[in-house]
Each structure stands twice: as C-alpha cells, then as structure tokens.
Amino acid sequence: MFCWCFPGVSLVCILVSIAGKNVMLDCGMHMGYNDDRRFPDFSYITQNGRLTDFLDCVIISHFHLDHCGALPYFSEMVGYDGPIYMTHPTKAICPILLEDYRKITVDKKGETNFFTSQMIKDCMKKVVAVHLHQTVQVDEELEIKAYYAGHVLGAAMFQIRVGCESVVYTVTAWIDKCRPDLLITESTYATTIRDSKRCRERDFLKKVHETVERGGKVLIPVFALGRAQELCILLETFWERMNLKAPIYFSTGLTEKANHYYKLFITWTNQKIRKTFVQRNMFEFKHIKAFDRAFADNPGPMVVFATPGMLHAGQSLQIFRKWAGNEKNMVIMPGYCVQGTVGHKILSGQRKLEMEGRQILEVKMQVEYMSFSAHADAKGIMQLIRQAEPRNVLLVHGEAKKMEFLKQKIEQEFNVSCFMPANGETTTILTNPCIPVDISLGLLKRETAIGPAPDAKKPKLMHGSLLMKDNSFRLVSPEQALKELGLAEHQLRFTCRVHIQDPRKEHETGLRVYNHLKGAIQWWLHPPAGADVVQLEQGSWRRCSFL
Amino acid sequence: MAAHLKKRVYEEFTKVVQQQHEDLSTKKLRLTKPSKSAALHVDLCKATSPADALQYLLQFARKPVEVESVEGVVRILLEHYYKENDASVRLKIASLLGLLSKTAGFSPDCIMDDAINTLQNEKSHQVLAQLLDTLLVIGTKLPDNPSVRMRLVEVACKHLTDSSHGVRNKCLQLIGCLGPVEKGVAKEAESQAAKDVQKIIGDHFNDQDPRVRTAAIKAMLQLHERGLKLQQAIYSQACKLLADDYEQVRSAAVQLIWVLSQLYPESIVPIPSSNEEIRLVDDAFGKICHMVSDGSWVVRVQAAKLLGSMQQVSSHFLEQTLDKKLMSDLRRKRTAHERAKELYSSGEFSSGRKWGDDAPKEEIDTGAVNLIESGACGAFVHGLEDEMYEVRIAAVEALCMLAQSSPSFAEKCLDFLVDMFNDEIEEVRLQSIHTMRKISHNITLREDQLDTVLAVLEDSSRDIREALHELLCCTNVSTKEGIHLALVELLKNLTKYPTDRESIWKCLKFLGSRHPTLVLPLVPELLSTHPFFDTPEPDMDDPAYIAVLVLIFNAAKSCPTMPALFSDHTFRHYAYLRDSLSHLVPPLRLPGRKLVSSAVSPSITPNEDPSQQFLHQSLERVYSFQHLDPRGIQELLEFTIRDLQRLGELQSELAGMADFTATYLQCQLLLIKALQEKLWNVAAPLYLKQNALASAAAKQILEETYKMEFMYSGVESRQVVIIHHMRLQAKALQLIVTARTTRGVEPLFGMCEKFLQEVDSFQRCFISELPHMQGSFVDKLLDLMPRLVTSKPSEVVKILQTTLRQSTFLHLPLPEQLHRATANIIEPTGESDNPLRFTSGLVVALDVDATLEHVQDPQGSVKVQVLYPDGQAQLIHPKPADFRNPGPGRHRLITQVYLSHTAWTEPCQIEVRLLLAYNSNRSKASTRIPKSTWSESLEALPPSENGIEGTIPFSKPVKVYIMPKPARR
Numbered sequence A: 001m002f003c004w005c006f007p008g009v010s011l012v013c014i015l016v017s018i019a020g021k022n023v024m025l026d027c028g029m030h031m032g033y034n035d036d037r038r039f040p041d042f043s044y045i046t047q048n049g050r051l052t053d054f055l056d057c058v059i060i061s062h063f064h065l066d067h068c069g070a071l072p073y074f075s076e077m078v079g080y081d082g083p084i085y086m087t088h089p090t091k092a093i094c095p096i097l098l099e100d101y102r103k104i105t106v107d108k109k110g111e112t113n114f115f116t117s118q119m120i121k122d123c124m125k126k127v128v129a130v131h132l133h134q135t136v137q138v139d140e141e142l143e144i145k146a147y148y149a150g151h152v153l154g155a156a157m158f159q160i161r162v163g164c165e166s167v168v169y170t171v172t173a174w175i176d177k178c179r180p181d182l183l184i185t186e187s188t189y190a191t192t193i194r195d196s197k198r199c200r201e202r203d204f205l206k207k208v209h210e211t212v213e214r215g216g217k218v219l220i221p222v223f224a225l226g227r228a229q230e231l232c233i234l235l236e237t238f239w240e241r242m243n244l245k246a247p248i249y250f251s252t253g254l255t256e257k258a259n260h261y262y263k264l265f266i267t268w269t270n271q272k273i274r275k276t277f278v279q280r281n282m283f284e285f286k287h288i289k290a291f292d293r294a295f296a297d298n299p300g301p302m303v304v305f306a307t308p309g310m311l312h313a314g315q316s317l318q319i320f321r322k323w324a325g326n327e328k329n330m331v332i333m334p335g336y337c338v339q340g341t342v343g344h345k346i347l348s349g350q351r352k353l354e355m356e357g358r359q360i361l362e363v364k365m366q367v368e369y370m371s372f373s374a375h376a377d378a379k380g381i382m383q384l385i386r387q388a389e390p391r392n393v394l395l396v397h398g399e400a401k402k403m404e405f406l407k408q409k410i411e412q413e414f415n416v417s418c419f420m421p422a423n424g425e426t427t428t429i430l431t432n433p434c435i436p437v438d439i440s441l442g443l444l445k446r447e448t449a450i451g452p453a454p455d456a457k458k459p460k461l462m463h464g465s466l467l468m469k470d471n472s473f474r475l476v477s478p479e480q481a482l483k484e485l486g487l488a489e490h491q492l493r494f495t496c497r498v499h500i501q502d503p504r505k506e507h508e509t510g511l512r513v514y515n516h517l518k519g520a521i522q523w524w525l526h527p528p529a530g531a532d533v534v535q536l537e538q539g540s541w542r543r544c545s546f547l
Numbered sequence B: 001m002a003a004h005l006k007k008r009v010y011e012e013f014t015k016v017v018q019q020q021h022e023d024l025s026t027k028k029l030r031l032t033k034p035s036k037s038a039a040l041h042v043d044l045c046k047a048t049s050p051a052d053a054l055q056y057l058l059q060f061a062r063k064p065v066e067v068e069s070v071e072g073v074v075r076i077l078l079e080h081y082y083k084e085n086d087a088s089v090r091l092k093i094a095s096l097l098g099l100l101s102k103t104a105g106f107s108p109d110c111i112m113d114d115a116i117n118t119l120q121n122e123k124s125h126q127v128l129a130q131l132l133d134t135l136l137v138i139g140t141k142l143p144d145n146p147s148v149r150m151r152l153v154e155v156a157c158k159h160l161t162d163s164s165h166g167v168r169n170k171c172l173q174l175i176g177c178l179g180p181v182e183k184g185v186a187k188e189a190e191s192q193a194a195k196d197v198q199k200i201i202g203d204h205f206n207d208q209d210p211r212v213r214t215a216a217i218k219a220m221l222q223l224h225e226r227g228l229k230l231q232q233a234i235y236s237q238a239c240k241l242l243a244d245d246y247e248q249v250r251s252a253a254v255q256l257i258w259v260l261s262q263l264y265p266e267s268i269v270p271i272p273s274s275n276e277e278i279r280l281v282d283d284a285f286g287k288i289c290h291m292v293s294d295g296s297w298v299v300r301v302q303a304a305k306l307l308g309s310m311q312q313v314s315s316h317f318l319e320q321t322l323d324k325k326l327m328s329d330l331r332r333k334r335t336a337h338e339r340a341k342e343l344y345s346s347g348e349f350s351s352g353r354k355w356g357d358d359a360p361k362e363e364i365d366t367g368a369v370n371l372i373e374s375g376a377c378g379a380f381v382h383g384l385e386d387e388m389y390e391v392r393i394a395a396v397e398a399l400c401m402l403a404q405s406s407p408s409f410a411e412k413c414l415d416f417l418v419d420m421f422n423d424e425i426e427e428v429r430l431q432s433i434h435t436m437r438k439i440s441h442n443i444t445l446r447e448d449q450l451d452t453v454l455a456v457l458e459d460s461s462r463d464i465r466e467a468l469h470e471l472l473c474c475t476n477v478s479t480k481e482g483i484h485l486a487l488v489e490l491l492k493n494l495t496k497y498p499t500d501r502e503s504i505w506k507c508l509k510f511l512g513s514r515h516p517t518l519v520l521p522l523v524p525e526l527l528s529t530h531p532f533f534d535t536p537e538p539d540m541d542d543p544a545y546i547a548v549l550v551l552i553f554n555a556a557k558s559c560p561t562m563p564a565l566f567s568d569h570t571f572r573h574y575a576y577l578r579d580s581l582s583h584l585v586p587p588l589r590l591p592g593r594k595l596v597s598s599a600v601s602p603s604i605t606p607n608e609d610p611s612q613q614f615l616h617q618s619l620e621r622v623y624s625f626q627h628l629d630p631r632g633i634q635e636l637l638e639f640t641i642r643d644l645q646r647l648g649e650l651q652s653e654l655a656g657m658a659d660f661t662a663t664y665l666q667c668q669l670l671l672i673k674a675l676q677e678k679l680w681n682v683a684a685p686l687y688l689k690q691n692a693l694a695s696a697a698a699k700q701i702l703e704e705t706y707k708m709e710f711m712y713s714g715v716e717s718r719q720v721v722i723i724h725h726m727r728l729q730a731k732a733l734q735l736i737v738t739a740r741t742t743r744g745v746e747p748l749f750g751m752c753e754k755f756l757q758e759v760d761s762f763q764r765c766f767i768s769e770l771p772h773m774q775g776s777f778v779d780k781l782l783d784l785m786p787r788l789v790t791s792k793p794s795e796v797v798k799i800l801q802t803t804l805r806q807s808t809f810l811h812l813p814l815p816e817q818l819h820r821a822t823a824n825i826i827e828p829t830g831e832s833d834n835p836l837r838f839t840s841g842l843v844v845a846l847d848v849d850a851t852l853e854h855v856q857d858p859q860g861s862v863k864v865q866v867l868y869p870d871g872q873a874q875l876i877h878p879k880p881a882d883f884r885n886p887g888p889g890r891h892r893l894i895t896q897v898y899l900s901h902t903a904w905t906e907p908c909q910i911e912v913r914l915l916l917a918y919n920s921n922r923s924k925a926s927t928r929i930p931k932s933t934w935s936e937s938l939e940a941l942p943p944s945e946n947g948i949e950g951t952i953p954f955s956k957p958v959k960v961y962i963m964p965k966p967a968r969r
Helices: A071-079 A088-108 A117-125 A197-214 A227-242 A254-264 A271-276 A293-297 A314-323 A342-347 A378-388 A400-414 A441-449 A478-485 A506-524 B002-030 B037-046 B050-062 B067-083 B087-101 B109-121 B125-141 B146-161 B165-178 B183-188 B197-206 B210-225 B234-241 B247-263 B280-291 B297-307 B315-320 B336-345 B379-384 B389-405 B407-420 B426-438 B447-458 B462-473 B480-496 B498-514 B516-527 B543-557 B568-580 B610-624 B630-650 B652-675 B688-710 B717-741 B746-765 B777-790 B793-806 B933-937
Strands: A002-005 A014-018 A021-025 A057-059 A084-087 A127-130 A135-137 A142-148 A156-162 A165-170 A182-186 A217-221 A248-251 A288-291 A302-306 A330-333 A352-354 A360-362 A366-369 A392-396 A417-419 A426-428 A465-469 A472-476 A532-537 A540-545 B268-270 B277-279 B326-328 B331-333 B822-827 B836-839 B844-853 B862-867 B873-876 B883-887 B890-899 B908-918 B950-953 B958-965
Touching: A014 A156, A014 A165, A014 A182, A021 A156, A057 A142, A071 A088, A071 A117, A084 A088, A084 A156, A088 A117, A088 A127, A088 A254, A117 A127, A182 A378, A197 A217, A197 A227, A197 A302, A197 A330, A197 B407, A217 A314, A227 A248, A227 A254, A227 A288, A227 A302, A271 B389, A288 A302, A293 A302, A293 A314, A302 A314, A330 A342, A342 A352, A342 A366, A378 A400, A392 A400, A400 A417, A465 A478, A472 A478, B037 B050, B050 B087, B067 B087, B067 B109, B087 B109, B087 B125, B109 B125, B109 B146, B125 B146, B125 B165, B146 B165, B146 B197, B165 B197, B165 B210, B197 B210, B197 B234, B210 B234, B210 B247, B234 B247, B234 B280, B247 B280, B247 B297, B268 B280, B277 B280, B280 B297, B280 B315, B280 B379, B297 B379, B297 B389, B315 B407, B379 B389, B379 B407, B389 B407, B389 B426, B407 B426, B407 B447, B426 B447, B426 B462, B447 B462, B447 B480, B462 B480, B462 B498, B462 B883, B462 B890, B480 B498, B480 B516, B480 B543, B498 B516, B498 B543, B516 B543, B543 B568, B610 B630, B610 B652, B630 B652, B652 B688, B652 B717, B652 B793, B688 B717, B688 B908, B688 B950, B717 B746, B717 B777, B717 B793, B746 B777, B746 B793, B777 B793, B822 B908, B836 B844, B844 B908, B862 B890, B862 B950, B873 B890, B890 B908
Parallel strands: A021 A057, A057 A084, A084 A127, A165 A182, A182 A392, A217 A302, A217 A330, A248 A288, A248 A302, A330 A366, A392 A417, B836 B958
Antiparallel strands: A002 A014, A002 A426, A014 A021, A135 A142, A142 A156, A156 A165, A352 A360, A465 A472, A532 A540, B268 B277, B326 B331, B822 B844, B844 B890, B862 B873, B862 B908, B883 B890, B908 B950, B908 B958
16 A cells, blocks of 8 residues: 655645555645645656546545645646545535635736636536445445545545555544554644633634724634634624624625535534524524625724635735734634745734735734634544554644654554655555455355354364465365366375384274374364374374375 | 225125124134134134235234233144244244233243243244244243243353344343342252353353344343342453444443442452552543543443442542643643633733733653543543533533532532533533532632633523523632622623513622622722712612612621611612512611611510511411401401411512411401301392302312412421311302202202212321311211211201301411412513414414422423413413423423414404413322312313313413414415
C-alpha cells in the first residue's frame, strides 16, 4: 500500500495505492497563492498516459476549498474522466463555492488561466453522490463506504476497501470498530487540546456582546458555508435569548443559497438543529439580514459576517480596511488562517499591514481568535484511533513539528506504527493480506464431523488439498483434486529405522510398540486423512502414511 | 373474477357451518362446554398443504381457549407436530404451545414431558429456539417446582452447543430465568449440570456470536436479579467484554460490571502491568468511566447513568473524573475555569477585558502529556461535552447523585455544572439547574460562577427562569458584590419579564434571610439614602422597589442594626407591605414603632404563633357554646366562618387549616339552618320553596364534604371520619326531604335501603373510630339500627329526623399540616380583546400554563375543562409529561388544549378552568362510596362504574375570546 501527498502547505490531496488500485483522496487548492502553486502538481501522478487510466476514483470528503478547490482544474483542464465520489450535500454545495471562488479570482482580479463556469458544471457531471453507510462498488474489487463526520455539512469519512485491505480517510467522527489497515487523518490541531465547545461559545458570545454594548462593530470573516451557519445560529439564538437589538448582517450572495441547502439537508446537521427543527427551522433567521456595502459606514453597533474567511480578498477585506482604525471595533477570526493571508498576519500580532499599492494600514481594532474549527484536536484523533483500531496511522495536513509529537504519542499509546509523509513523499505500508480460499461444503462438513465437537476457543485441524487454478484458490478433497488435475494417485513411503533394546521376545515387544503407536496415532491423526497403517514386519516396524 | 370470489365466499360459508355443526355434536357427546380441540383437529386434518395448516393455526390463535380444553388442544397440536414435515407449521405449533401454557389457571406440568421430547428429534434451529421459548414459559409458570426447573435447565445446557445463535440465545435465557438460585437447593437436587450455572453462562461470554454473548450477560444479570450472588471471578471476564466489537455486548457488560462492583466493593483486584492493587469498586469505576468515551452513544448513556450510583468509590478516583488539561501548540493552557478562578482569587473583579488572556503559558514536557486518559480521568469532562444531549443529561444526573454524597466533590464539580447552564439544549440546562439546587447545601458560589448563573436569568424560557429562582432561593453567596449582582440581575429579569414578579420576590425573600450580613452594607445604596439630603420617596407600586424592600426586610429580621439605616418612608412602606404581602415580609422588631411591633406581644412566647392561637381559640368557642339557643349558634358560626376566612387570606401558612375548618363549620351551619326550616311543621306540598332550600342545603353539604376529603393534602383518617359522618347526615337530610315532598311510599323503599347500606358500610370502615363519636348522629343511629332495619320507610324517616335534631356537633380535630390544593392559571390571561380566530371544524391549540400547589398525583387527577357558550363542556386529560415538578408540593402544568367548534357569527368567550378529579377508590378511607346524585348533575363527566366519581373545580375560570370562522369555500 502506498500513500503519497501532493506538495502544498495547506491543501489536501492524497494519493493512495491499495492492492493495485489508485485512489485520490480530496483535491484541494491553496488559498494563499495566486499563481500555479495554488493547485497541486498533478504531473506527479503520472508522467505519461492519461490520468483516467491511472486513477480508479477520486473521493472528496467535504466541500471546503482546501479539499475540493482544484477539482474542476483536475478533471477538466488536466483531464480526468473517471468517477468522483462525494456525499449529496457536498455535491450540492461544492459547485456554489467553486463558482464563488472563480468569480473572485477571474472577474475581480482579472486572472486568466482559471477554470470557467462551464468547467465546473462539466466536472459536477462526473460526480457520483453517495449516501451514508452505502457501500459503493467502484469496480469489482474496489469498494467505498461513507460514514457520518460532524465536521461540516455533508462531511463524511470514507472507508476504502480492496479485498481485505482497507483504508479509512477521515476528518473527525465516530466510527465503528472496522480495524482498517490504514487510517488517514488530518492533524491540523495535533498539539492542541481544546476547552469544551460550550466554553468557547460562551467566550465568543461574551466578546460579541460586550463589543456591541460598547457601541463597536464586530467583523467575523467566514467562509460562506459551514462554520458561518453555525455561528449564525449561535448568534441568532443568543440575540433572541438576550433580546438584543443591534443588527446582524450576513454578506449576501451565497447566504440565500447556502441556507437553502442547510434547510434541505437538515438531517446532516447537528443534534440541536435537528431537534429544534420541528418547532422552527433554525435557518429562517429573524435577526440576521442581508448585508449591503453601504451598511459598513452606518453608525452604531453591528455584527457582520463577511466572506472570505481568511481576510485574503473580497468583502471581508474591504470591511476590515474600513473598520481597522477604530479601537472600539473587533474582528473575530473563527478559524485557522493560512500563512500569507491578512488573517494570519494580524493573528500573529502584526499591527501595521502593507496593503496593495504600498499603503500602510494601521490595525487598532481588537483582534480575537476563536477556535471554532470542527477539526479534531489531539484528543479527538486519539479517540478516533482507539475506536477504529487501525493497524497503521497516517497523519496529513498539519505542521511537521506538531505531527511529530502526535506520532510519538500514538505509537506510545496504541503501539501502532504511525507515518507522517512530507509533501511529495511516498509511504509504503506493509499489510498482511488474507487470501480467501473456497472450500466445498461437503468437505467442510465431513471434516468438522471428525473428532471432538467444534469448540469456539480452539483452532481445528482439517485436511484437504489446496488447488490453485484459474487465479482462484480452492480447498478440495484429495480425490477430487486428483480427478480435476487428471493425475493418478501416488504412494510415497517414508521409512526410518529405530533400534530398540528390549529383553523380551521379539513378537511381544513388537506388539507392545504396535499398540502404543496405534493409540498415539489415533489420538492426533484420524484414519481418513490418509490411510495410516502401522505394519509389523520382520524385525522392524513401519508406519506408513498414504496420501 | 367476481364469480370466483362468490364461490370462495360460499366455500367459506359452508366451512363455518361445518365447524359449528362439529361443535354442537361434541357438546352433545361430552356434555361439557364447547371444546375447541375437536374443531381444531378437524381443521388440521383437512389441511392439505402446510400453508393451509398455517392459516388454520393463525385463525385458531386469535381466539382464547378455555382452561378446561387447553390440555386437549395441546394433545392435538402435539400429534400434528409429530406428523408435520414443514418447519414453519411446526414453529407455529411450538409458539401456540407456549401461548396455551400461559392460560391462567392451567398447570402446564402435564405437557412438559412432551415438549421436551419434541426437542430431541427436532432438526430445524428456528423450531428448536421456539420450543425452548415454550419451555421457558412452562418453567416460569411453575415457580415452586425445583425438579422441573432443574430438568429444564439440563435440557437447555444440552442444547448450548447448537450451532445456531438463536437456539443458544434461548438456552441462555432459559438458564438465566430458571437456573437454581440457592446453593443449598442445588446440592440437594444432585445433578452436576445445574451445579454451576454461573460457569456455564460464563463460558458463553466469549461465544463467537455477539447476540449470544449479549444473551449470556443478560442471563447473568437475570440470575443476579433473582437473588443469586454472582461470583467475583466473573469480574475479569466481564472486563474483557468491555472491549467487544458490538455495542449491545458492551452495553450489557457495563451493567454487569456495575452489579459486581456493588456486590464486592471492597475486594482487591490487581492492576495489570503493575504490582499495585486497588479496590474493586474503584477499578470498576475506572472501567465504566472509560466507557463514557465509547464509540456508541447508547453505551455512553448507560455508562454515564451508572456512574451516579457508585457512591462507594474513593474520593481520589472521583475527583479524577473532573480532570481536564488543555494545551495549545504543546504549551499548557489554562482552562476557562482556572482563569476565572484566578481572577477571583487575585481579588480582581471580572472586568470583561481580562477574559482574553488565555495565551498559552509554560512549555510542556512532551513525555508528560497523556493524551488519552486511562480510567477515571476526565470521564465527566467527556460526558458533559458529548455531542449527544442524552449523554450530557445522563452525566449531569450522575454528577448530581455523586455530589449529593460527597461535599468535596460537589465543590469541585461546580465549575462544570455552571458551565452546563449554557448548554444548547434546554432540557440539559434545566436539568443542570435542578441538579445544582439539589446540591446547593454543599456549595458556595464564587462571583464568577454567580455571574454565569445569573446570565441565564435572561433566558426566554419560563421553566429555566423559575428553576433558577428556585436555585437562588437556596444558594449561598460569598460576597456582598455577589448579592448586589444577583439583585441587579433579578431586577433586570423583572423588567424584561414582569410575569416573574411573584417568583422573584420569593427568591429575594430567601436571599435576604440567608445573607443578612452581606445585605447590611448594601442597604444605603439599595434604598438610595443620603447622609445629608433627603431623597425622593420611591413609588410604592413599583415591583422593583418592592423587590428591593423584600430583600432588605428579610435580611433585617435577623440583623437588628439594619432598621437604623431606614428612612421614614421605609417604615411606612414596611407597615403597608407587612399587611399586603404578609407572606413575603416578616414581622420586624422596629424601635419606637408600637404600631408595628405590637403584633408580637411580649406576653406570648415567641415560638407560639398568635394566629395559630386565634384559630384554636375560635374553634374552642364554637365547640363549647354549641348548646346555645339556635339563633346564637347560627350567629356564632357565621362570625367564626368569616373570621377564619379572613385569617386564611392573611396567613398563607394557615390558609389550609382555616379554610378546612371554615368549610366544616359551613356544613354545620347549613345543616342547622335546614333543620330549622318551617317545612317540618307544615304539610309538605304547600312549602315547595323551603323544600328547595333544604334540599339545596343537603346538596351543598355533600359537595363541600367531597371538597374537604379530596382537595386538602394532609387529611388524616380522624378527619375523614368526621367528613364522612357529615356526609351521612347530609344524606339523611336528603332522605327526609324527599320523604316529605314525594307522595307514595314506593320510591322511599329503595332510598331507605340504600341509606341503611351506607350506614352499614360506614360502620364497617370506621369501626375503630366509633368510640370517639359519643353522642353523634351515627352513634345514635347505630343504637337504633335493629329497629330501623325492620321498620317501614315512613318510620325510618321519623326516627332519622329526631336523631338528626338531637345529635351533637362533632369536634373536628386538626391535623399537623393541612394544605389546600390550589391552581392558578397563568396563561391564558383572559385579558386579550383579540379573539383567537380559526376556521370552524378545524382545531386550534390553546396554550395553558398553570401552577398547582399541594396536589397529590396531579398526573392522574388534574383535568382541564373548556366550557363553550352553548353549554357544551369538554374535558381534557393532560399528558403526564405536561406536568413539571419544580419543587416539593408544587407542580406546573404546561399543556395545549385543542379547541374546535362550528362557525359562530361573532366572537364569544369560552371558559377554561382546572378540575380536580377524584375517585372514591383512592379516598383515604379506601371505601367505595356509591354514586352521589350531585356528581351526575355535573354534566362534565359521565359517571362510570369504577372510574372517577366526580370533579371539583379548583381554579378560577379564565375567559378566552375565540372566533371560529366559517370555512371558505
């Protein structure tokens, strides 16, 4: 089994070769770059020949762009015609995000050499949607199965199985004890154990509440889908509970469509939304309104959710520039920021930013970071490993130093080997494949009938001959094997000379040894397994075994 | 097709005829009740295919079989069983055998041998499993026959090696249910197989099939439930099962481990991979804690629930469950809890700007970090942060139970409980608030915790807010800032939700009386007094001002220096509030205020309540002057009743007592009045009016006696006798009135008969109380009983009349505690002018929210009645889940009532009220009272033979304006 990760600091694209099958897990893009580096270099996969011939399928775990952003590029511009698997919500939401991203890059920044709307559509035609716990037979040997992963709407983890070898690819979730050969997991938060979600939520609400009471403005840069909806619901319920009046805005465009999908896929959401859904659909917001660009200059407190999440472009950056100068305001970064983005810079404490056109922007507003990421923290990963009991673990999507720590912990706690391939590195994992062998029912019944009754706790010895024919293995009775192969029965005789010093008469001694041997042999070998005969000959004894 | 159908119909018809014929013939032959066995036999013989036979059997199973014919039917079934080749038919027969042996009155030991025999030759696994099930039924029917059980267990043991999981399952179930429990019996009963049931079951703990493993554990638990002491050796086996692949096995194993930990808490078990040893209960606790982070939420819930009942666990392990370490980029991070605590201990009040300093602190040695905790570590942290709220609720409950038994743990878990107040699911929040209330005697809240707790006061759910008020009533606060904070938040709450007024005042009352010394320094600020200037007098009707005063006055009760800080108007307001809100404002000893302090006269010892004394005195007076002239008695009664009613209004704690006695005196008054009617001296038909008065009085007395019996909690049997006695008198009065007004003797016969029966049943029920009733109506009546039974109705009436007049007034002893059931409908308020519009013929849901006090078993007795303007009445039984229990003796009904009506031309008001239904079966004297006439007069309830006898309205009716519109076409 081979695993290979594509270059790129924080995009996910993993290639797995399992028992001769090649599967690509996720196909992400890098948000920090605006040049070729944003897409994985697919020429690594195969230098010559078409990708379609080389890859058996592509699996997308969820709709975040660092997991699916390069998909149209990969399928349409590089050229891949094979199946792409993702869950229904992912399939529904993914094209919206891709289109949004395309608009920002192409229409606003005027870049060329980017995929077009038509390409996104064509790409989506190649997508096969799967249900949870549905086992999809990709081809005769390769099968995949999706499990629920509470990461974002529609996120799933996939179990990929070829024969008896299996790989689980996951972000975070509960899983059954499937004991895969390899578990691939993200490890962004490898060295973090977080406080409870409740504590974090309370902190977040407290921060927002206080800023609003002070009359400040709160900017929350989010990606259009996923965490944004969660935070919206959080604020919405809080506003209702506390009877607050300050307006909450959500930058338009995606909201309507995205919320629509959330309403549609309510069964994929968390327990709270599902529970309250009967009385009231949480996505029909009362306090949250659509944002207009002119609102940013309005006086008085407000809370604005703006896209994109890392303050690297678009509306969130525009608003940030407007509000950065006032110390009453606050920006809350609700997730991880990639290096190189404005978000990352301000989070690391930079107070003077160099913007486009040599402008210097002084940041006076408060900068807060809230880890609302649904990525598993160290504890979560450990728990996942404990539940799934994999034989090997592969950590991806994280910083090397942090992964090193987690790797050490995993090896120490569970005694399983753990890998953390660098980008472009190939990891080979040895597996013990089990080979299925067919046995005829008649033979099985006959063999079990012999000897003591079957006992679940003890292995049982059976006899038969293994027939390897036409790429299949069968266990058949010796007679049948001979017949099928058209061979005549041969007798092999092994002899061995043993000298015995015995004062008794020859015949008497012979009889004693004979009886002893007979008893002993009967005990552990049963006559039909081969005609065992103990023969008494002149001056010597022979034990013959015929096959 | 039609023809074909017709043909089939005819066929069926003829079949039926045949059967009946058969039945008749057997009846003739045997001269017993119609036997079903013969019919069945014929049917089965007729059946050509297995499918047919199955159909017959299915039909047969639908009808019950008489006890006498069970055995015959079983024989026939068995006969067919041996003949039958088809497994499904045999299966059905086997299940029928089980069904038949359940028949009440039938002893199945006669068919046991046959059932066991059938087992021997059976090949089909499913049929085998079904037969074992039948044997289980037979075995449970014969509980006191150890030899039979032994035999069945042996049979089951024999089949344990079967290859089908279903058969093994049933075998284990059978062994679990029938296996010998007492060791001694097992020895007597010789056999080896039964000797060690536990071992046999234990061997199947590692069966290859998870279902069998589960069945084995369940069988073991069953044995435990039946009283067998499980061996400790099982413990290690059970521990291995905790790592099973299947959730049902793990779930059962957790239970088993729990059972063992309760059986052998103190025995010592070694820790694998080290030389140390620990107590078994600690080990089990650790293992169950481990299961709180299991993959399946069912197991998690189970584990979390069981943790709560493991109170013997040592505190060291207990405290580990709250262990929580955070880190960020390998540096130790303080949890929000620790941060809050530090802020507090550094003496710095949370300014809000300090919250952000969760920057990672010291570097962590990578080797020392234990990412995945073993054993008890952090179990509750996991449980309380679980994604499923079921797990969280279970964890909160467990936390509550453990904290109740260990004060130090209570102190430690406080942070986590407070944290739960912000859970996203309301049930969890509510549960954690209730939990906190239950452990409140063990804890003191820190300011930052109080801060979080009080933040929940803004919750829009009334349940939550009220639970929180309830919690604040019994909370200990550590600082004066805490009290101030609580007051500020409560006042905020009051402005936001004015309906919470009563609850908030009550909360402040307790808060004040618990923390007098903390309130003292706040008084000038709260009353906004100034050393030099006079401040304006606050508005007396402002609920917020009243709230502040309630807090201060209750604190002042145990803090004599406080009144010195009051300004003049405060004293005036005190006098006013003491009178108008006497249940909230305590009596105060105020200097120089004779007016107020005179209430507590120095001559009376302080622990004796003057109002209580007044109650007793007035009752004494009534009882002692009962031989006054009738006029005087009447007046005295009237005055006393008035006094008592007023007393009840003033003194809430005596309200029940006062009302109860007032009602009793009222009954007496009515009786006296009725007996003094002129009616008795004049020819009956002439005085219809008086007649109406007397019979109305009788009716009213009856009604009042029912109220007395069922509406008060704390009524003892001594009172019940008196109440029943009064009722008997009322019935006598009724009889007399009817005798005077009706002509002819015939109807009287029945009534007399009935009355005498009642006297009789009264005597039977209260025989022990009769000696206390010297000179009473019933006492005299019983003396005359022999005469009454023999005499004519007219004579009976005469005797009754004289006895009624001569009988003395019984002294009503008062019980210790007496509370009247009350209900108050909070919603609908009945003030809305906007009619509730809905389309006629459809239903509209009306939210009803009411508080009930002192109602026993509200789920069974409280009903909602809706009265429509056309006189139509509708009675709604709320679901049991609609009743919440916020505190002892109090209930809250939050339900929806569905209204519907035909179209009206204009909006009109309907009445909604609560009724207390009663049933004489539930009455304290456990007597069956025959239906009374008045309960029929209440059209609300069709009186049923054994059901509810009647209802008492016990809340003020609320009017709701509704308008059913005609449906649009």
